[in-house]
Amino acid sequence: xxxxxxxxxxxxxxxxxxxxxxxxxxxxxxxxxxxxxxxxxxxxxxxxxxxxxxxxxxxxxxxxxxxxxxxxxxxxxxxxxxxxxxxxxxxxxxxxxxxxxxxxxxxxxxxxxxxxxxxxxxxxxxxxxxxxxxxxxxxxxxxxxxxxxxxxxxxxxxxxxxxxxxxxxxxxxxxxxxxxxxxxxxxxxxxxxxxxxxxxxxxxxxxxxxxxxxxxxxxxxxxxxxxxxxxxxxxxxxxxxxxxxxxxxxxxxxxxxxxxxxxxx
Amino acid sequence: xxxxxxxxxxxxxxxxxxxxxxxxxxxxxxxxxxxxxxxxxxxxxxxxxxxxxxxxxxxxxxxxxxxxxxxxxxxxxxxxxxxxxxxxxxxxxxxxxxxxxxxxxxxxxxxxxxxxxxxxxxxxxxxxxxxxxxxxxxxxxxxxxxxxxxxxxxxxxxxxxxxxxxxxxxxxxxxxxxxxxxxxxxxxxxxxxxxxxxxxxxxxxxxxxxxxxxxxxxxxxxxxxxxxxxxxxxxxxxxxxxxxxxxxxxxxxxxxxxxxxxxx
Numbered sequence: 001x002x003x004x005x006x007x008x009x010x011x012x013x014x015x016x017x018x019x020x021x022x023x024x025x026x027x028x029x030x031x032x033x034x035x036x037x038x039x040x041x042x043x044x045x046x047x048x049x050x051x052x053x054x055x056x057x058x059x060x061x062x063x064x065x066x067x068x069x070x071x072x073x074x075x076x077x078x079x080x081x082x083x084x085x086x087x088x089x090x091x092x093x094x095x096x097x098x099x100x101x102x103x104x105x106x107x108x109x110x111x112x113x114x115x116x117x118x119x120x121x122x123x124x125x126x127x128x129x130x131x132x133x134x135x136x137x138x139x140x141x142x143x144x145x146x147x148x149x150x151x152x153x154x155x156x157x158x159x160x161x162x163x164x165x166x167x168x169x170x171x172x173x174x175x176x177x178x179x180x181x182x183x184x185x186x187x188x189x190x191x192x193x194x195x196x197x198x199x200x201x202x203x204x205x206x207x208x209x210x211x212x213x214x215x216x217x218x219x220x221x222x223x224x225x226x227x228x229x230x231x232x233x234x235x236x237x238x239x240x241x242x243x244x245x246x247x248x249x250x251x252x253x254x255x256x257x258x259x260x261x262x263x264x265x
Numbered sequence: 266x267x268x269x270x271x272x273x274x275x276x277x278x279x280x281x282x283x284x285x286x287x288x289x290x291x292x293x294x295x296x297x298x299x300x301x302x303x304x305x306x307x308x309x310x311x312x313x314x315x316x317x318x319x320x321x322x323x324x325x326x327x328x329x330x331x332x333x334x335x336x337x338x339x340x341x342x343x344x345x346x347x348x349x350x351x352x353x354x355x356x357x358x359x360x361x362x363x364x365x366x367x368x369x370x371x372x373x374x375x376x377x378x379x380x381x382x383x384x385x386x387x388x389x390x391x392x393x394x395x396x397x398x399x400x401x402x403x404x405x406x407x408x409x410x411x412x413x414x415x416x417x418x419x420x421x422x423x424x425x426x427x428x429x430x431x432x433x434x435x436x437x438x439x440x441x442x443x444x445x446x447x448x449x450x451x452x453x454x455x456x457x458x459x460x461x462x463x464x465x466x467x468x469x470x471x472x473x474x475x476x477x478x479x480x481x482x483x484x485x486x487x488x489x490x491x492x493x494x495x496x497x498x499x500x501x502x503x504x505x506x507x508x509x510x511x512x513x514x515x516x517x518x519x520x521x522x523x524x525x526x527x528x529x
Contacts (some may be wrong), residue, residue: 093415144520
């Protein structure tokens with residue numbers, strides 16, 4: 001017992017700890033969406049999950065959010081079951097999911113309002129995040145007056161106003177044009193420099209995953225096919241995308257992705 | 266011509282044409298012994314000045330009945346819709362009966378109602394209520410159960426309480442549906458009140474509303490006054506519908522897609 005303690009101390013307690021997680025929907029004769037999957041994420045990591053459609057990426061995020069429970073195994077967030085953990089988590093969907101009857105500022109306040117955060121504190125945090133997300137001038141607009149990229153910034157500001165320890169992102173930039181997506185990727189990393197949340201990020205874009213992540217997990221058929229650290233140094237900027245090592249990583253991971261999940265005929 | 270003025274100018278023009286056509290039909294098409302069927306517009310205006318006080322008190326009486334019935338229907342429909350939206354079981358047990366209520370013709374039901382509560386304002390209010398309740402409750406319930414699933418997930422993940430989910434999410438999301446119901450109900454309420462007091466308006470010594478008045482004029486063969494009554498009823502309807510259209514605009518125009526902005 002005593003001898004094993006220093007070894008455990010040396011690696012920080014994981015914020016995400018999936019232990020032999022299996023998740024099935026409906027028919028038990030069909031293969032599970034997640035198949036006996038174990039995964040640990042340390043605080044401060046930025047982990048991207050990639051894989052073909054139906055490999056279980058989004059299911060994994062929903063389990064971490066506490067919205068659904070595993071069929072078997074354990075989903076722990078900071079050592080507590082995901083359904084009851086006190087750890088603050090925020091979810092960002094592919095759709096910005098804004099309330100159309102609320103202004104940008106009111107939308108960004110929504111989650112704090114649910115928590116009964118005092119108005120003064122709410123104002124302070126939201127003002128700061130609107131500025132960081134570069135949407136302060138849009139504060140009094142309604143969602144229908146915003147572009148896709150602007151809506152996603154509001155969605156980010158709303159999530160980050162919670163000051164979450166864990167950020168769960170389900171293809172948040174998938175519907176945006178390439179240029180807007182790259183801008184938002186850079187700003188997401190800049191925001192992370194300030195807030196230091198841990199991220200679990202689902203995407204279909206290998207380039208996006210390489211640019212953002214400290215680690216990429218390739219899923220195939222509900223299991224982990226590859227688990228790879230991304231050794232590009234932070235802070236990463238627009239120039240990072242032009243470096244040979246970036247292109248090399250993208251090529252390697254694309255190759256692994258193809259071999260892990262051969263395209264169905 | 267200024268394009269913005271068109272929506273106001275065009276209806277006035279068609280109105281002038283209609284009145285002209287009316288005179289043409291009366292003077293050149295109808296045989297002289299049938300002209301009494303279509304009194305001249307100026308004769309209808311005359312009827313207004315002659316029957317002014319009578320028409321005015323009838324209009325007030327009908328408007329009171331319509332407003333009370335409409336307001337009660339609106340208030341109760343919100344309570345009902347909230348209850349119905351809570352569970353599919355509640356919906357399944359009550360929906361067929363709401364349908365039954367709506368499908369029973371009010372003309373058949375009115376005499377029964379008068380037997381129960383007697384003639385007068387009370388009956389008029391209940392008939393107005395019955396006719397405007399259904400579209401309100403159905404639309405509002407539909408709105409309350411049609412909340413975007415993603416937004417529901419957002420609230421669940423944000424650990425929203427049941428009350429927060431209802432009042433911060435489901436109720437505002439249901440507003441456009443509620444106003445659809447309110448518009449339908451606002452056009453039905455004056456019609457319901459007039460139909461109601463045609464049956465039940467003769468309380469307090471013959472002091473009735475527009476429906477009752479039209480029966481009297483019809484029996485007395487006062488055709489210009491009958492036309493004047495129709496015109497007043499129509500104006501009352503416009504007043505109700507207009508008020509709701511304005512209210513709906515005031516609540517929704519800033520954010521709802523049905524009020525598209527000029528620049529987008």
